[in-house]
Amino acid sequence: MTIQNKSFEIFCGTGGVGKTTLATSRALNLASKGSRVLLVTIDPAKRLKDLLGLTGDFEGEVTTVEINKIKLDALLMSPEKTIQRMALSNKTPDLASNRIVKILSKPYGGMNEILSLVEVQMQFESGKYDVIVLDTPPGAHFLDFLEGINKxxxxxxxxxxxxxxxxxxxxxxxxxxxxxxxxxxxxxxxxxxxxxxxxxxxxxxxxxxxxxxxxxxxxxxxxxFLKGLNLQDRLKSRSECNWFLVTSVEQGKAQEAIEMKAHAAHFIHHDHFLVLNKCLEKEMNEWNPSDSKLLAIKNSLEGREKELKKNLKANFPIVLEFPEIMSRDPLEHVNDLTKSWNNYGT
Ligand SMILES: Nc1ncnc2c1ncn2[C@@H]1O[C@H](COP(=O)(O)OP(=O)(O)O)[C@@H](O)[C@H]1O
Ligand SMILES: [Mg+2]
Structure with a gap:
C-alpha cells in the first residue's frame, strides 16, 4: 500500500488516539524525503507545542523546527495572529487593544475553524509548501464546520x-x-x-x-474569508487531499471512528485512510511466555486486536496500522512512528 502525495493531509479522530503524534510523524517523514512541509495544528490543547518544544512567542508564527535532524515548518494556530495578519494586509490599524477581536479570536471564540482555513489557504498560496499537514481538534466538530461552510x-x-x-x-x-x-x-x-x-x-x-x-x-x-471557505472544495477532492481518520486499539475507540465516518460520510471522500494506532500484534508475535497466565493474557490481547481489525476492515476501504511504541516519552513516539510511515511510502 502506497500513499500518494497530495497538497493537503488532514488528521482527524476522537481524543487521545494519537492524531497530533501521527500528524507530526507524518510531516517529519515527508520532510525527510525532501518535501517542503508545513505542519499546522488547530488543536487548542497545544500538544504540538510541547512535542516540538515551541514556547509562547512562536504561537501563530510559522517556525522552523528540527527533530532528529529533520527540519520542518510548523504553525500553532493562533486565531488572534491570523486576524492581525489579515488586518495588516489591509493596512488596518493595530488591533492589539481591540476587545471584540480578542473575544472572537479566543480558542473557543467561534472563529477558530474559519480562521484556520483562512490561514491554511494563505500559507498554501505562498507557494512555499508541497504539502500542508493539518492536525485537528478531537471529535467531529471540525468536520461539522466544513460541512456547514455553505451556510x-x-x-x-x-x-x-x-x-x-x-x-x-x-x-x-x-x-x-x-x-x-x-x-x-x-x-x-x-x-x-x-x-x-x-x-x-x-x-x-x-x-x-x-x-x-x-x-x-x-x-x-x-x-x-471567501478564499478560505473555498478551500473546502480542495479538501473534499481526492486529487488534492489525503484524509486520515485516526483511531487506536484502545477499547471503544474504533467504534467512535466508525460513528465519526458515518457522521461525515458525505464529506470525507471515499479513498480515505483509517489509521489504527497503538497496535500490539508485532510485539505479541515476538513474545512467547512460558507462564500459562501470561500466555492467556497474550492470547486474549491478540484475539481482541484481530477481532478489531476484522471489524475495521469491513468498515473502511484502507486500514493503516501503526505500532504501540513501548516508551513513556512522547518524542520517542514521534521518532519511531516517523519511520513507520515508510511502510506506506513511495
Ligand atoms: N503509537 C503510539 N505508541 C505509544 N504512545 C502513543 C502512540 N501514539 C500516541 N501516543 C501517545 O498517546 C498520547 C495521546 O497522543 P496524541 O497524539 O496527543 O493524541 P490526540 O492528538 O489524538 O489527542 C500521547 O501521550 C502520545 O505520546
Ligand atoms: Mg491532539
Whole structure:
C-alpha cells in the first residue's frame, strides 16, 4: 500500500488516539524525503507545542523546527495572529487593544475553524509548501464546520456584504473617524441599530469603536474569508487531499471512528485512510511466555486486536496500522512512528 502525495493531509479522530503524534510523524517523514512541509495544528490543547518544544512567542508564527535532524515548518494556530495578519494586509490599524477581536479570536471564540482555513489557504498560496499537514481538534466538530461552510458562505454572499458594503464605501472615502455610532445608526438596519444602542448603554464608547473596527476588518478581509471557505472544495477532492481518520486499539475507540465516518460520510471522500494506532500484534508475535497466565493474557490481547481489525476492515476501504511504541516519552513516539510511515511510502 502506497500513499500518494497530495497538497493537503488532514488528521482527524476522537481524543487521545494519537492524531497530533501521527500528524507530526507524518510531516517529519515527508520532510525527510525532501518535501517542503508545513505542519499546522488547530488543536487548542497545544500538544504540538510541547512535542516540538515551541514556547509562547512562536504561537501563530510559522517556525522552523528540527527533530532528529529533520527540519520542518510548523504553525500553532493562533486565531488572534491570523486576524492581525489579515488586518495588516489591509493596512488596518493595530488591533492589539481591540476587545471584540480578542473575544472572537479566543480558542473557543467561534472563529477558530474559519480562521484556520483562512490561514491554511494563505500559507498554501505562498507557494512555499508541497504539502500542508493539518492536525485537528478531537471529535467531529471540525468536520461539522466544513460541512456547514455553505451556510457561512451565504452569510458572506448576502446579508453581510449588503450590510457592510455601505460601511465599506464610507470608510474608503472618509477614513476611520467618520465611522461613528451616529452615522451607523442612521444607515443600518433596525436590528443592527438596536444592537449598537444596547452596546452603548451597557458598555463604553471604546467598546463600540472596537465593535465597528472588528466588523470593518472582517468586511475588508472578506476575500480572504471567501478564499478560505473555498478551500473546502480542495479538501473534499481526492486529487488534492489525503484524509486520515485516526483511531487506536484502545477499547471503544474504533467504534467512535466508525460513528465519526458515518457522521461525515458525505464529506470525507471515499479513498480515505483509517489509521489504527497503538497496535500490539508485532510485539505479541515476538513474545512467547512460558507462564500459562501470561500466555492467556497474550492470547486474549491478540484475539481482541484481530477481532478489531476484522471489524475495521469491513468498515473502511484502507486500514493503516501503526505500532504501540513501548516508551513513556512522547518524542520517542514521534521518532519511531516517523519511520513507520515508510511502510506506506513511495
Ligand atoms: N503509537 C503510539 N505508541 C505509544 N504512545 C502513543 C502512540 N501514539 C500516541 N501516543 C501517545 O498517546 C498520547 C495521546 O497522543 P496524541 O497524539 O496527543 O493524541 P490526540 O492528538 O489524538 O489527542 C500521547 O501521550 C502520545 O505520546
Ligand atoms: Mg491532539
Amino acid at each position: 457561512i458562505k451565504s452569510f458572506f454572499d448576502q446579508s453581510f456584504v449588503e450590510i457592510f458594503s455601505f460601511i465599506g464605501t464610507k470608510t474608503a472615502t472618509a477614513g476611520k473617524k467618520m465611522f461613528g455610532v451616529g452615522l451607523i445608526n442612521k444607515v443600518i438596519s433596525g436590528g443592527m441599530k438596536k444592537l449598537l444602542s444596547y452596546l452603548q448603554r451597557v458598555t463604553d464608547a471604546k467598546f463600540i469603536d472596537d465593535f465597528i473596527q472588528a466588523v470593518q476588518i472582517i468586511y475588508q478581509s472578506r476575500d480572504a
